[in-house]
Amino acid sequence: MISIRIKNLSPYKTETTQAKVRLSSNELPLRLPEEAKQKIAQEVAKIPINKYPDPEAEELKDVLSEHFGVKRENLVLGNGSDELIYYLSIAIGEFDSGVFYPIPSFPMYQISARMLGRKRIEVPLNQDMDIDLEASLRAIKDSSPILAFLSYPNNPTGACFSREKIERIREEGLFTVIDEAYFHFSKKSFLKDALSREDTVVLRTLSKIGMAGLRVGILIAKEDVAYEINKMRLPFNITYPSQVIAKLMLTEFYPLIEECVSTVIKERDRLFQVLSQMEGVKPYPSDANFILFRSSVPADRLHVELLRRGVLVRNVSYMAGLEGCLRVSVGLPEENDAFLEALEDSLKNFT
Ligand code: PMP
Missing domain, CATH: 3.40.640.10 (Type I PLP-dependent aspartate aminotransferase-like (Major domain))
Incomplete structure (x- = not known):
């Protein structure tokens, strides 16, 4: 029998569930304009892939x-x-x-x-x-x-x-x-x-x-x-x-990135303020493009309720010390609004 030393390890878990609003992987919500996409396509077409x-x-x-x-x-x-x-x-x-x-x-x-x-x-x-x-x-x-x-x-x-x-x-x-x-x-x-x-x-x-x-x-x-x-x-x-x-x-498209990063920073601060005022929710201060929050209801169920409303966040409640916690990535203003609305509506379900 061949010995495979890593047999009892589990792989890095990624979120593959589809949702209308995906705020689970801390990606930047960058939307490239059509001309930028075309420029990229032109450059990629020149690559000798052999x-x-x-x-x-x-x-x-x-x-x-x-x-x-x-x-x-x-x-x-x-x-x-x-x-x-x-x-x-x-x-x-x-x-x-x-x-x-x-x-x-x-x-x-x-x-x-x-x-x-x-x-x-x-x-x-x-x-x-x-x-x-x-x-x-x-x-x-x-x-x-x-x-x-x-x-x-x-x-x-x-x-x-x-x-x-x-x-x-x-x-x-x-x-x-x-x-x-x-x-x-x-x-x-x-x-x-x-x-x-x-x-x-x-x-x-x-x-x-x-x-x-x-x-x-x-x-x-x-x-x-x-x-x-x-x-x-x-x-x-x-x-x-x-x-x-x-x-x-x-180089050429960096200004688009900078603009998106500054939108996300502003939105992070707004999201934190709104979450702080929500009953039964405690957000943790963030220097990143996501916010960890603890809620007074079971995190597994809240995660599912959010998903039912089309919003995917990361369930981190399995991690030591993070019982009851979910992590939301900061998106575009309309995505964050959709998350806040879904969260408020989901929380009503538990009362
Ligand atoms: N370090 C930290 C703290 C991260 O959160 C992540 C991605 N979630 C990584 C590293 C991995 O980043 P990359 O996509 O460059 O592999």
Whole structure:
């Protein structure tokens, strides 16, 4: 009998349910104008798809390095930042050393660690959804993890952890990955640290700024660290169409993205205000493009009621500490209105 070591693991769960209003995957509600779509189609038509793409995606890296204000040598590209999380989990420390992350957080940290049979040091967040510093330092002293993943802002809770706490944890000598997938909505960053320290790297992604379908994740690190991680990369991991379209989007069409991001930030703040005033609902503050909220009714049933009314949100109530919670991605004003209406109507069902 062949032994398959990962047989008792479960895959990353994605939401495939169809709904009129999908607010479940933290995508940007970017609607490209017809002329932009045509320009993209023209550029894609020029791609020689019988050829391999540029293995180092140099032209895309040039655009990205200008975008982030870093050098090309500071970048490693992944097929989404998911792939980079996996690479880091393989590259940093021996497999019998531990990986630290607060919970609840982005599931890929746990999945990658389990996949590789690495020890997991999972420390629950405090009541304010911030890092529990004392418990974290205790766990780090007990288990000596080598690698830390910190989602900044944290998915699915929404806010950035306190910077001082992150800095204190890093003092314990951990290689620290600051996952800034939602940077464009928080504007808070550890980029300077990543460019000046050997023990800190930053992850960014194009997924949350309107390009989730392209699968482009970006690791930013000091040149020598980036050089080492780049050795992990599977050949040609950024497809030809992704390289071409991402370049166009980050240059010619970037103003459209910026406009959509600022709409989402305004809408996030509006959504938070309205949810705060709704009876039986407690939203958590967010620096991202989604809001976590707890309701006084069973989350599984509320999720179904919303879906019946055509609105899909993410049910995160299965995660430790998030009983009764759902997560809604911020959409366009009319999508958010549809969600608020469906929520109010659903809640009436429970009285
Ligand atoms: N990190 C965090 C915190 C995320 O929420 C996500 C996506 N939901 C990712 C990484 C993965 O992003 P990508 O699409 O680039 O793989």
